[in-house]
Amino acid sequence: MKTMNALDLSILGVYLLIVFWIGLRFTKQAGQSTDHFFVANRGLPWWLLGISMAATNYSIDTPLAITKMVSTQGIAGVWFWWAGALSALLVAFLFSRLWRRAGVVTDAEIVELRYGGRPAAALRLFKGFYFGVFFNVFIMAWVFLALQKVISAMTDLPTTPLLVTGTLLAFIYTIASGIYGVILTDLFQYGFAALGAILIAYFSIDYVGGLEALWVKLESAPEGLTAMTAFTDEGVMLPSSVFLTYICVKWWAHKWADGGGKHIQRMLSARDERHAMWATIFFAVNATLVVWPWIMTALCAYVTMGIQPDPEMAYPKMMTLALPHGVLGLAVACLAGAFMSTIDTHLNLGASYVINDLYRRFIKPEGSEQHYVFMARLTMGGMLALSVLLSMNMDSVESAWKFLITFASGAGVTWILRWFWWRINAWTELSAMTASAIIATSLKFYAPDLLLSAKILYCVIGSAVIWLPITLLTAPVDHQRLAEFVQRVRPGMLGWGPVYERESITDQPYLLRALGFWLISVILLFGLNFLIGAALIGKL
Helix, strand or coil, X not given: CCCCCHHHHHHHHHHHHHHHHHHCCCHHHHCCCHHHHHHHHHCECHHHHHHHHHXXXXXXXXXXXXXXXXXXXXXXXXXXXXXXXXXXXXXXXXXXHHHHHHCCCCCCCHHHHHCCHHHHHHHHHHHHHHHHHHHHHHHHHHHHHHHHHHHHHHCCCCHHHHHHHHHHXXXXXXXXXXXXXXXXXXXXXXXXXXXXXHHHHHHHHHXXXXXXXXXXXXXXXXXXXXXXXXXXXXXXXXXXXXXHHHHHHHCCCCCCCCCCHHHHHHHHCECCHHHHHXXXXXXXXXXXXXXXXXXXXXXXXXXXXXXXXCHHHHHHHHHHHHCCCCHHHHHHHHHHHHHHHHHHHHHHHHHHHHXXXXXXXXXXXXXXXXXXXXXXXXXXXXXXXXXXXHHCCCCCHHHHHHHHHHHHHCCHHHHHHHHHCCCCCHHHHHHHHHHHHHHHHHHHHHCCCCCHHXXXXXXXXXXXXXXXXXXXXXCCCCHHHHHHHHHHHCCCCCCCHHHHHHHCCCCCCCXXXXXXXXXXXXXXXXHHXXXXXXXXXXXX
């Protein structure tokens, strides 16, 4: 296996400098206010936001985790990722307009608009830390781990200097240009990242002798390796219970149930509701189809090397086997760009929670806009340090993914219901989040070998046993607060009957129409997805 030479390292260096230059271009605009720094003054077009959503989800850790799923669970295992498209399309048609109408800065801020009073203030404080610090630090930590794995497979040079260089460049332009720098660099980075993934797949297929040769070699692989679904346990590598949990439960029992922090931030940055919706549709389509180059590389790695002791390392190892020098440098640059697009997103997103929902709301409510921007930049430095420390205690990207999924899964349904059931209150969310976190952490330590599907179901059911009685036993939200919320976001009468009737608000049917569009889009998108997949793996 080859390692990067001077040509490859030069390409990587030039790429990083271009990204750094682009990232610094909007320093002046970002410093004007927190609205500029965190939501681009709500003036960005759908196509730019859609690309940014796609870029921040395509991180350096993603192809590594997908490779492990394919090699250990077959293509059906990728439904862990594909299930997210069900959620993304639902967000596009159902929630994107509601978020844009709300006009908040973070999703934690919505709780005071929806509930009001001290319980809502306490919930906002809790969510500011929960999402702003814990989740963002955890995500950046596994991205650091992925970068370390890629660098160690690509070069004999020490990993620390290269890791520090990429991280510092992303940190500097993020604190300088805020969300502008994040999204504009995403545009450049994602184009190269997609190109890199396609090049890696192309040369990997060429390395094994072409598509037809790959199909022949896959005939001797386990039967379930190329199965795209797993409705039964016959001839598949993924247990059917896990597969069914992915497609029936996981996509709504999730911290992104009604959008997710980084996607909500981009919807809030859109020019209007339609731009927010189309950005999310673009992301859903892209995130579904972009997986195939990674899957094809994973299949090539499987027939070439078998299952590795660390299956996540098969992806960078395949790169060193198949890519010629120059292309290798470009591919590594693309992965470095994917790393930077995720780090810059979560630095800015984490700071938006800490400043908007903790510092500004509870500590210093009368500061200037320039002061809040300055504090946001300091916050990013602290979060970066915490994530580096945490990454030193991780060993698997996929395992970290799955733990974070279960951690919030029990609260996902409450984040959906708050938009469509007037009876939900602040205690509902707080109890669901706390119960889910306790159950998930307990299962990680006391039942580590339990299937992910079982862990998700335990968290969902266990949390529901807590939050539903608490909802019904605690006082409903003040009617005037509910009326103001309904008039602001216009969610439709279904689930809000008492409020609409008492206030004599004219109903504008929303929910059923959005669900109809969602169902049609799911059929079209996954029909196309299966068509592409069948053609690539010789099962057309």
